[in-house]
Amino acid sequence: MPANLPPDYFVEEKRLRQAKSIDEKIAIIEKMIAIMPHHKGTDKLLASLRAKIAKLREEKEKRPQTQRKFDQFFNIKKDGAGQVLCIGFPNAGKSALISALSGEPLEVADYPYTTRILHTRMMRYEDIWIQLVDTTAIGDENTPMWFGNMVKKADVILAVLALSDALDIEYELIIEELKRYRPEIVRTGEPFITAVNKLDLIQYSSYLDEFIKNRGKEKNILPVSAEKDVNLHELKEMIFNSLNIARIYSKLPGKKPDLELPFVMKKGGTVLEFAEKIHKDFLVKLRYAKLWRRDSYNGMMVSKDFVLEDKDIVELHI
Numbered sequence: 001m002p003a004n005l006p007p008d009y010f011v012e013e014k015r016l017r018q019a020k021s022i023d024e025k026i027a028i029i030e031k032m033i034a035i036m037p038h039h040k041g042t043d044k045l046l047a048s049l050r051a052k053i054a055k056l057r058e059e060k061e062k063r064p065q066t067q068r069k070f071d072q073f074f075n076i077k078k079d080g081a082g083q084v085l086c087i088g089f090p091n092a093g094k095s096a097l098i099s100a101l102s103g104e105p106l107e108v109a110d111y112p113y114t115t116r117i118l119h120t121r122m123m124r125y126e127d128i129w130i131q132l133v134d135t136t137a138i139g140d141e142n143t144p145m146w147f148g149n150m151v152k153k154a155d156v157i158l159a160v161l162a163l164s165d166a167l168d169i170e171y172e173l174i175i176e177e178l179k180r181y182r183p184e185i186v187r188t189g190e191p192f193i194t195a196v197n198k199l200d201l202i203q204y205s206s207y208l209d210e211f212i213k214n215r216g217k218e219k220n221i222l223p224v225s226a227e228k229d230v231n232l233h234e235l236k237e238m239i240f241n242s243l244n245i246a247r248i249y250s251k252l253p254g255k256k257p258d259l260e261l262p263f264v265m266k267k268g269g270t271v272l273e274f275a276e277k278i279h280k281d282f283l284v285k286l287r288y289a290k291l292w293r294r295d296s297y298n299g300m301m302v303s304k305d306f307v308l309e310d311k312d313i314v315e316l317h318i
């Protein structure tokens with residue numbers, strides 16, 4: 001028996017093909033079921049439409065878990081004083097470098113595309129922790145899953161290049177990729193660092209000299225060796241400076257300051273912004289603060305809009 005479907009049905013069918021969300025799809029199929037004539041000739045069609053709805057509902061149930069898995073693998077939540085996204089071509093030594101900086105091992109191997117998902121390690125810098133994110137190499141099939149999103153939100157981007165005769169061209173390619181999501185990346189003041197790893201491969205020294213000569217002025221460029229532990233402390237310092245943060249220590253009247261656990265804020269923040277971090281009530285109650293700063297302030301009274309610097313000690317008064 002022919003189904004004799006009305007034109008409306010086909011309109012909905014077309015809409016279904018263009019629908020994006022699961023809810024939208026279910027609503028359209030329900031409408032199709034309502035529109036279609038119900039008789040023996042449409043039994044099969046009806047059954048298949050109902051099966052489609054059931055499948056979509058099932059998919060919807062599963063979604064949150066899938067989303068969680070995706071986030072866990074490719075969309076890393078920030079932690080610590082800032083997030084450093086480490087990017088580069090296969091075998092550059094991203095994982096080796098992050099392992100060395102954090103003291104927590106990651107899988108390192110001499111074949112390309114060893115790292116298949118994003119991993120995080122916490123790096124200690126003086127009295128704070130900084131989050132380092134190890135990534136899948138540029139060119140890995142998983143890289144499009146995280147690249148744009150993570151590049152946009154990173155507090156610092158750390159490009160890792162292996163010392164080789166392709167240094168200059170690889171640097172160019174990385175900049176091109178980054179510019180798609182952070183067009184300002186080549187500007188000074190943007191949090192961007194280039195680590196030229198495998199400094200120990202001395203057969204390529206001349207390429208490094210040339211690279212530094214041509215690019216040295218552009219950005220924070222630092223030759224390092226993850227394996228031989230060269231310039232890793234300098235790299236940590238560069239990362240900290242690029243984060244552009246200030247550590248502020250709070251002090252209670254009549255007590256010693258708490259030098260164990262600094263509050264971390266963006267550089268250029270005021271006394272009031274610091275107070276607000278401690279408790280939102282301070283926003284209205286704060287009257288003034290006293291400040292200790294090496295070599296200059298020694299418990300001097302400062303106003304709410306006073307700009308704080310790294311390692312300031314602050315006593316809030318309400």
Ligand SMILES: Nc1nc2c(ncn2[C@@H]2O[C@H](COP(=O)(O)OP(=O)(O)OP(=O)(O)O)[C@@H](O)[C@H]2O)c(=O)[nH]1
Binds near residue numbers: 092095096108112198
């Ligand atoms: N000579 C030398 N080799 C290094 C250095 N750092 C890493 N390697 C070696 O380079 C190879 C690749 O290191 P990985 O850390 O796995 O590189 P990756 O950038 O994470 O690579 P993918 O995960 O594939 O993108 C390994 O064989 C490391 O032992 C270094 O400073 N000097």
Ligand SMILES: [Mg+2]
Binds near residue numbers: 094095107114115135
């Ligand atoms: Mg790796």
